[in-house]
Amino acid sequence: MNSLEIISSGDKFTHASVGSLHSFEGKLFVKDATNATSCEISFGSLPSGESVPFFHSHKENEENYIILSGKGRFQVNDDVFDVAEGSVIRVATNCDRNLKCTSELPMTYICIQAKEGSLGNYTMTDAEITEHENKL
Numbered sequence: 001m002n003s004l005e006i007i008s009s010g011d012k013f014t015h016a017s018v019g020s021l022h023s024f025e026g027k028l029f030v031k032d033a034t035n036a037t038s039c040e041i042s043f044g045s046l047p048s049g050e051s052v053p054f055f056h057s058h059k060e061n062e063e064n065y066i067i068l069s070g071k072g073r074f075q076v077n078d079d080v081f082d083v084a085e086g087s088v089i090r091v092a093t094n095c096d097r098n099l100k101c102t103s104e105l106p107m108t109y110i111c112i113q114a115k116e117g118s119l120g121n122y123t124m125t126d127a128e129i130t131e132h133e134n135k136l
């Protein structure tokens with residue numbers, strides 16, 4: 001089972017890691033470790049042939065699943081579709097969802113949970129280019 005390790009932190013950041021995703025198993029939530037305030041991120045992994053042991057629905061938060069490895073089937077209410085490494089699936093509030101790994105290799109994924117309709121300005125309307133000394 002993986003654990004979340006705080007690598008470093010400062011006034012304006014927290015760096016945590018779940019380690020290698022190749023050996024990642026189970027489910028890990030990130031928000032409490034990083035003190036995130038806008039979304040909950042979780043890492044998940046399903047062994048071959050397994051699905052999440054329950055369907056669930058969210059009242060306020062949409063979820064965005066990003067499949068990092070493996071292949072599977074995704075179900076939203078009664079809609080079922082194939083997903084694979086590289087898939088991004090947005091699921092709205094007030095519907096049931098589940099996913100199943102259908103590949104021989106485990107399916108690993110990230111789920112980002114955020115309040116539906118909360119995204120206002122983003123990318124170029126929120127960001128500004130700043131002049132800062134590059135120390136990389």
Ligand code: ZN
Pocket residue numbers: 056058063113
């Ligand atoms: Zn959820």
